[in-house]
Amino acid sequence: MSTPPLLSIRGLSKIYGEVPVVDRVNLEVTPGEIVMVIGPSGAGKSTLLRCVNRIETPSEGEILLEGVNMAGETRNGKFVADPPTVTARKRRRVGMVFQRFNLFAHLTALDNVAIGPRRVLGMKAVDARALAMEQLARVRLSDHMMKRPAQLSGGQQQRVAIARAMAMRPVLILFDEPTSALDPELVGEVLEVIRTLAEDGMTMLVVTHEMQFAREVGTRVLFMDSGRVLEDAPPQKFFSAPHHTRAKEFLRRIHAM
Amino acid sequence: MGDFDWGAIWYGVPYMLQGALVTLEISICAMIVASVVGLVMGLISASDLRVLKVFIRAYVYFVRGTPALVQIFLVYFALPRIGFEFSAFWSGVVALAFNSAGFIAEIVRAGLQSIDAGQSEAALSIGMTNRQSIMFILLPQSLRRMTPPLTNEVITLVKSSSLLSVISITELTRTAQLIIAERFVPFELYAALAVYYLVIISVLSWCSEYLEKRMA
Numbered sequence: 001m002s003t004p005p006l007l008s009i010r011g012l013s014k015i016y017g018e019v020p021v022v023d024r025v026n027l028e029v030t031p032g033e034i035v036m037v038i039g040p041s042g043a044g045k046s047t048l049l050r051c052v053n054r055i056e057t058p059s060e061g062e063i064l065l066e067g068v069n070m071a072g073e074t075r076n077g078k079f080v081a082d083p084p085t086v087t088a089r090k091r092r093r094v095g096m097v098f099q100r101f102n103l104f105a106h107l108t109a110l111d112n113v114a115i116g117p118r119r120v121l122g123m124k125a126v127d128a129r130a131l132a133m134e135q136l137a138r139v140r141l142s143d144h145m146m147k148r149p150a151q152l153s154g155g156q157q158q159r160v161a162i163a164r165a166m167a168m169r170p171v172l173i174l175f176d177e178p179t180s181a182l183d184p185e186l187v188g189e190v191l192e193v194i195r196t197l198a199e200d201g202m203t204m205l206v207v208t209h210e211m212q213f214a215r216e217v218g219t220r221v222l223f224m225d226s227g228r229v230l231e232d233a234p235p236q237k238f239f240s241a242p243h244h245t246r247a248k249e250f251l252r253r254i255h256a257m
Numbered sequence: 258m259g260d261f262d263w264g265a266i267w268y269g270v271p272y273m274l275q276g277a278l279v280t281l282e283i284s285i286c287a288m289i290v291a292s293v294v295g296l297v298m299g300l301i302s303a304s305d306l307r308v309l310k311v312f313i314r315a316y317v318y319f320v321r322g323t324p325a326l327v328q329i330f331l332v333y334f335a336l337p338r339i340g341f342e343f344s345a346f347w348s349g350v351v352a353l354a355f356n357s358a359g360f361i362a363e364i365v366r367a368g369l370q371s372i373d374a375g376q377s378e379a380a381l382s383i384g385m386t387n388r389q390s391i392m393f394i395l396l397p398q399s400l401r402r403m404t405p406p407l408t409n410e411v412i413t414l415v416k417s418s419s420l421l422s423v424i425s426i427t428e429l430t431r432t433a434q435l436i437i438a439e440r441f442v443p444f445e446l447y448a449a450l451a452v453y454y455l456v457i458i459s460v461l462s463w464c465s466e467y468l469e470k471r472m473a
Contacts, residue, residue: 092384094382096382102379104398165382
């Protein structure tokens with residue numbers, strides 16, 4: 001490998017009670033890769049994403065972002081877990097876009113984007129606003145900056161959420177089914193924005209059910225089922241000739257719809 | 258009703274207004290202390306400060322599990338024994354605040370926890386600490402939801418202040434009792450007393466409704 005990995009996931013498991021929702025997953029992502037994570041519901045796709053930025057605490061395994069362990073550090077051969085403030089600092093490097101947008105309900109679109117730079121990065125209010133305006137312009141929402149989330153369509157809300165994540169200048173963005181909660185006619189505008197970010201070289205992990213999109217925009221497809229990564233292949237290869245029987249079944253069911 | 262003694266009621270007005278003033282003074286002081294202490298305890302309850310949370314749970318457990326009257330006696334008689342000397346007035350303030358803070362802590366905690374988990378997840382995802390998430394995201398959104406239960410708590414506090422008559426604070430209720438002892442007109446004065454409280458509580462309710470509308 002020529003480029004060092006941006007993200008390394010090694011032996012990652014998340015176990016609820018006795019059930020491994022994510023089961024010994026290994027993954028290396030190099031800068032600029034667009035990894036599409038697909039699979040049936042309950043496969044552990046979202047949990048995998050949520051472990052990467054530690055919204056969920058993994059049960060086993062380790063995650064390195066640019067070589068930095070997201071869970072803690074080893075001092076004199078002993079592993080020391082990060083205190084919450086350090087976890088928060090490490091999380092800044094990873095953006096996340098949620099299925100249900102999760103915009104801050106009491107803030108305007110502009111403040112939703114500006115609050116991170118302002119409160120987390122400690123930027124001056126004017127600078128944070130300027131940055132937020134710039135990010136909202138990128139997702140073509142300059143005309144809606146002063147609206148509250150409730151006044152925006154789902155597609156607009158999700159674009160604000162993307163701007164909010166981008167404003168933190170992350171090195172990696174996690175998309176957790178970004179279009180699954182949208183009315184069909186609003187899916188396109190959100191996928192378009194994600195496509196633009198991909199073209200700009202943003203590294204991302206995208207959990208999606210949009211197969212067309214995965215095939216066109218992804219540089220790599222992970223197929224997950226029962227917590228395991230069953231296939232890891234370039235999109236053309238995966239969609240034309242999947243290896244695993246369960247992947248074949250999944251694609252057949254999707255195409256049957 | 259022919260022998261209803263209106264004279265006693267008019268006679269009582271200046272004293273009752275004086276008593277109402279004491280009731281308001283005590284209630285306002287207690288409310289301020291209870292709001293600050295209760296808010297801080299509620300915020301800690303929703304945070305990840307484990308040790309402090311245990312203390313607050315114990316505090317709330319005690320406040321909820323004992324009558325306000327007993328708490329008043331404890332503050333009035335027990336605190337001097339361990340070296341805290343308060344006047345009757347300040348004992349009353351401390352006792353009421355002690356009681357109310359426990360309930361306000363619960364209101365604040367419940368209010369914060371009623372906000373959708375996605376909000377704090379989003380806050381964490383942009384690198385906020387738990388504390389920042391509470392202060393900038395959860396608290397502003399829950400203030401409006403907290404207003405009705407907080408109003409109830411303020412009303413309860415004002416009414417509980419009548420219990421302070423037992424530690425010889427001449428607030429509204431004790432004023433009425435003193436006039437009764439002097440003029441032997443229990444029915445008239447207790448009826449008047451009820452009206453005085455109703456007026457105070459009504460004003461409070463209007464203020465709260467106004468606040469709630471302003472926050473909408």
